[in-house]
Amino acid sequence: MAPKEGKGAARAEASATSPRISILSSPSWSSRIGTRRSLARLRPLTLATPELVKLHTPTTLRTGVLPSELACRLFYYMAGDAKFWPRNTYYLFDKLVTSPHRTTFFVRSLQEGRGNSADMTSYNGKVVHEPKEFPWLLEEACRVIEPIVLEEMQKRRRYPLEWGGHPAWTASVAAVNCYEGMKEGVGYHADALTYLGPHCTIASLSLGCERRFRLRETLSPDPVREPRTFDIPLPHNSLLIMHPLTQERFKHSIPPQTRLDVFRPPLPALPGGDTRAYNQRINITFRFYRPDFCDLAPNCACGLPAILRPDLKGKYAGRMDPDDEYQYFWQCDAGKVNEGKGCGLWQLMDWKAEKRGPMLCEETRTCRNDAPC
Ligand SMILES: O=C(O)CCC(=O)C(=O)O
Ligand SMILES: [Fe+2]
Incomplete structure (x- = not known):
């Protein structure tokens, strides 16, 4: 989240330099929200089947996605390793907070067409100092998951600023x-979209205990109702694709x-051994770091890479129509590591000026080295 000072400073600076930016704090938008406040807030709606998930959200749920033995071995591997993973710490305004879960990060080994792993060592604005290469079990899981993601992507509406090169998606x-x-x-x-780019696809694998994944609309697409909240129960060995x-x-x-409910793995950890109950959920989010985004985040005045965010509240566009073209902006993220203090950078992403692409909307697709792709 952006530090208070930075955000205010950015807006002041932006409105001084660009007349379009005044739309950012449009009073008409807040008054429209105000009229909806009087309506009862809707309780989370549980989406208990893949059909309901598809109907209400831009995600796809697949259950029983990996061969059962692979899912079980991957759970054992990650649950055993998790003891050594850190909890993220970051500044929220001027307060140091610790995330209530453990996290780690893996980079796919360097292969042709997958970009340079040296450019892939940042996650949600944090540099990962000792990235680990995909262990063999993760690589096995990827071989199952990648074709599923590509198949699901083909079934959906695509957006102009999605990656237009090849492959369309890979777990980097x-x-x-x-x-x-x-x-x-x-x-x-x-x-954060810093390395994922606009309209990204993330494949999220759940192993172990079932937990609820909550999705909350930031704005309602329907002016007569409040934004809705959905709960998606994610059982062991399920894949939620965030489109x-x-x-x-x-x-x-x-x-x-x-x-x-505790998780009882279907196989023992060691051949012939007993199975015991676990209270952990492991979540693996496979992400495609786009070659045109992974090494090109602009640095802010604090000397750190800025973070790319979508215009979640429709403040720039002033409306939230599903067919709208979304706006994205680069924002200073230094406050997270710098006691809440940042430089306030706020800059609309201009993909043409920033020489990004190829985007899906480009008629003649060429890769960044000008070779057809
Ligand atoms: O555990 C999950 O399903 C969500 C994790 C998540 O949101 C993230 O890593 O960004
Ligand atoms: Fe997330």
């Missing part, structure tokens, strides 16, 4: 979370729960 990094017990979770956020619009129109979280 994996951010892995471990939630132990029912109180651990992660607060509402939209994933375009998930980061643009929703925030997501793993909320704490008041009860939890």
